[in-house]
Amino acid sequence: MKIAVCVKHVPDATVTKRIDPGTKRLDRSGEGALNPFDTQAVEEALRIKERDGDGEVVLVSMGPERALDSLRKALAMGADRAILVSDEQVAGSDLVATSRVLAAVLEREGADLVVFGQQGGDSDGAVLGAAVADRLRRPIISQVAELEIAGGKLKGKRQTEFGYDVIEAPLPAVVAVSDAINEPRYPSLKGIMGAKKKPQETLSVGDLGLEAGNLGEAGSRTSVLALNDPPARGDALKIEDDGSAAEKIADFLAERKLL
Amino acid sequence: MIAVFLEHHEGELQKGALGVLAKAAQLGDEVAGVVLGSGVKDLAARAGRFGAAKVFVADDPALEAPLPQPRVDALAQLVHEQDVDTILFAVSVLSADVAAGLAARLDAGLNWDLVDLASDNGNLVGKRPALEDTVYVDVGWTGETRLAMFRPGTFDPVETGGEAEVIDLSPQFVDFSTQATMLEQAHAESEGPSIEDADVIVAGGRGLGSPENFSLVEALAKALGGAVAATRAVVDAGWYPYATQVGQTGKTVSPKLYIACGISGAIQHKVGMQGSGVVIAINKDPNAPIFEYADLGVVGDLNEIVPKLTQLVEQRK
Ligand SMILES: Cc1cc2nc3c(=O)[nH]c(=O)nc-3n(C[C@H](O)[C@H](O)[C@H](O)COP(=O)(O)OP(=O)(O)OC[C@H]3O[C@@H](n4cnc5c(N)ncnc54)[C@H](O)[C@@H]3O)c2cc1C
Numbered sequence: 001m002k003i004a005v006c007v008k009h010v011p012d013a014t015v016t017k018r019i020d021p022g023t024k025r026l027d028r029s030g031e032g033a034l035n036p037f038d039t040q041a042v043e044e045a046l047r048i049k050e051r052d053g054d055g056e057v058v059l060v061s062m063g064p065e066r067a068l069d070s071l072r073k074a075l076a077m078g079a080d081r082a083i084l085v086s087d088e089q090v091a092g093s094d095l096v097a098t099s100r101v102l103a104a105v106l107e108r109e110g111a112d113l114v115v116f117g118q119q120g121g122d123s124d125g126a127v128l129g130a131a132v133a134d135r136l137r138r139p140i141i142s143q144v145a146e147l148e149i150a151g152g153k154l155k156g157k158r159q160t161e162f163g164y165d166v167i168e169a170p171l172p173a174v175v176a177v178s179d180a181i182n183e184p185r186y187p188s189l190k191g192i193m194g195a196k197k198k199p200q201e202t203l204s205v206g207d208l209g210l211e212a213g214n215l216g217e218a219g220s221r222t223s224v225l226a227l228n229d230p231p232a233r234g235d236a237l238k239i240e241d242d243g244s245a246a247e248k249i250a251d252f253l254a255e256r257k258l259l
Numbered sequence: 260m261i262a263v264f265l266e267h268h269e270g271e272l273q274k275g276a277l278g279v280l281a282k283a284a285q286l287g288d289e290v291a292g293v294v295l296g297s298g299v300k301d302l303a304a305r306a307g308r309f310g311a312a313k314v315f316v317a318d319d320p321a322l323e324a325p326l327p328q329p330r331v332d333a334l335a336q337l338v339h340e341q342d343v344d345t346i347l348f349a350v351s352v353l354s355a356d357v358a359a360g361l362a363a364r365l366d367a368g369l370n371w372d373l374v375d376l377a378s379d380n381g382n383l384v385g386k387r388p389a390l391e392d393t394v395y396v397d398v399g400w401t402g403e404t405r406l407a408m409f410r411p412g413t414f415d416p417v418e419t420g421g422e423a424e425v426i427d428l429s430p431q432f433v434d435f436s437t438q439a440t441m442l443e444q445a446h447a448e449s450e451g452p453s454i455e456d457a458d459v460i461v462a463g464g465r466g467l468g469s470p471e472n473f474s475l476v477e478a479l480a481k482a483l484g485g486a487v488a489a490t491r492a493v494v495d496a497g498w499y500p501y502a503t504q505v506g507q508t509g510k511t512v513s514p515k516l517y518i519a520c521g522i523s524g525a526i527q528h529k530v531g532m533q534g535s536g537v538v539i540a541i542n543k544d545p546n547a548p549i550f551e552y553a554d555l556g557v558v559g560d561l562n563e564i565v566p567k568l569t570q571l572v573e574q575r576k
């Protein structure tokens with residue numbers, strides 16, 4: 001089975017995220033990393049391939065050139081090859097424009113299964129999977145915490161506001177996985193060494209036959225109008241445990257008459 | 260016209276959706292509700308009491324199960340056939356997939372996680388807290404159709420007691436939309452401990468490392484006379500019952516004290532506990548988002564801190 005996994009390069013957790021007031025876009029100049037929520041998507045794809053004993057896991061990403069670092073991390077986990085769409089013309093893409101680009105790559109690849117992570121760590125949308133599924137004209141099962149594949153069908157268990165649904169769909173299909181679906185592996189040293197040599201393709205908008213007017217800011221249908229400070233919060237205290245944290249918490253509780 | 264997607268479950272219009280309807284009705288123009296399902300005509304009429312002037316109804320067996328894709332077909336048709344330029348959603352697992360699919364189908368802008376919406380001569384401006392709520396972004400739409408999704412619990416329903424004109428839709432479904440089938444559908448489960456009335460909640464997340472380690476938070480909760488709660492990550496993993504989950508797809512709680520142990524503080528968790536009086540977070544990662552909204556943030560190992568704290572609480576109380 002051919003499996004495509006959509007992964008995103010996001011600001012590293014140690015970077016204080018900010019929106020650039022000039023461009024009104026997320027400042028991506030700092031250190032980046034593979035979106036943590038996408039490691040479970042990669043892991044799930046690898047497990048399916050390993051269970052089947054054959055198949056291919058292709059990574060698909062849209063982002064700056066440096067997103068290759070994140071793709072290499074996923075290749076080191078065991079994915080077979082990577083495709084990055086990197087082009088000035090896709091910068092500033094919203095959901096509508098991003099889904100168009102990813103769908104174009106996925107259309108070309110024709111995978112049996114497309115896997116998305118739970119959410120972008122920078123966008124918190126959890127929306128892209130369903131948008132891409134509509135463009136690919138394929139069924140979607142989102143937020144899947146348990147996935148079974150047998151007889152050309154996909155069965156996903158996922159949580160809603162009311163408990164757990166079990167949904168079935170025929171392949172080819174799209175899934176977005178919950179971050180509890182599995183425990184992602186760490187890349188082995190061999191995996192890291194091998195990642196560099198795996199096929200990595202960088203595509204431009206032209207390579208995909210897409211029109212620039214439909215992409216990036218021009219192709220987006222939402223806009224950022226202004227940036228404001230959040231409402232002020234009360235005094236917050238942050239301490240590092242030096243062995244006395246429990247005491248300090250107990251004192252804090254006592255002061256507030258919560259003990 | 261603004262239309263509001265009215266999600267329903269087991270014969271009840273959902274509170275979140277009715278809240279969005281109330282908000283939309285405040286914006287000035289006439290507001291419509293949209294009810295999609297099977298055997299839902301009666302439900303539709305009820306929306307008039309909450310501010311809808313019109314209710315569009317698609318009553319079709321293909322809409323029986325709460326699956327998103329047939330709903331995208333119905334809403335796309337609504338936009339094409341009726342004078343609807345804006346569709347608002349209260350976020351849910353279902354509505355997120357519907358809104359996103361519809362955005363792609365109509366090439367329409369979708370802004371999500373909104374906490375407010377204002378109309379400036381018909382120009383809509385949404386308010387969106389972003390980047391762990393460290394910045395409040397004013398967002399707009401540039402296309403003809405505008406889609407927006409609101410954070411859970413943002414608006415309360417308002418009973419206006421009006422009556423709505425009910426308008427039938429007969430949606431056509433595209434081939435791929437009806438391929439997914441619901442084998443088992445979630446039912447509101449009432450079993451399990453009730454955490455909504457607790458004054459003190461000690462919550463555990465994946466940082467506990469194993470289901471067995473829930474004994475640490477259970478002991479602290481017991482010492483404080485409180486209840487134990489969990490994140491979706493540990494509920495999805497089967498470590499703790501769904502009834503104890505706090506967040507977007509779990510319970511909304513507002514105890515006097517909320518102690519988060521090994522919880523990163525994702526936005527979907529925050530929306531379930533932001534009404535808490537005092538929040539204490541114990542997390543070994545100094546960059547965890549939970550520290551953005553904890554009154555007392557403790558960077559450290561919960562395995563060390565929680566048992567010690569339990570002991571101290573027992574000694575001092
Ligand atoms: C549609 C949707 C609905 C959702 N609904 C909900 C919901 O209702 N409720 C909910 O909670 N989530 C919900 N989520 C999931 C949410 O986005 C997060 O994935 C989830 O809350 C993460 O759970 P966690 O904090 O337990 O796990 P993680 O994010 O894995 O965090 C674990 C934390 O523990 C810390 N840690 C590890 N070891 C230690 C140690 N020894 N000592 C101290 N700290 C340690 C780590 O630093 C980390 O910050 C939803 C997501 C979506 C997309």
Ligand SMILES: Nc1ncnc2c1ncn2[C@@H]1O[C@H](COP(=O)(O)O)[C@@H](O)[C@H]1O
Nearest residue numbers: 006007061062117119120125126127128
């Ligand atoms: N630029 C991107 N390139 C590839 N995949 C992406 C991109 N942005 C988001 N994704 C995928 O879509 C999922 C959901 O993202 P979002 O809807 O933005 O929260 C992520 O977990 C990724 O799997």
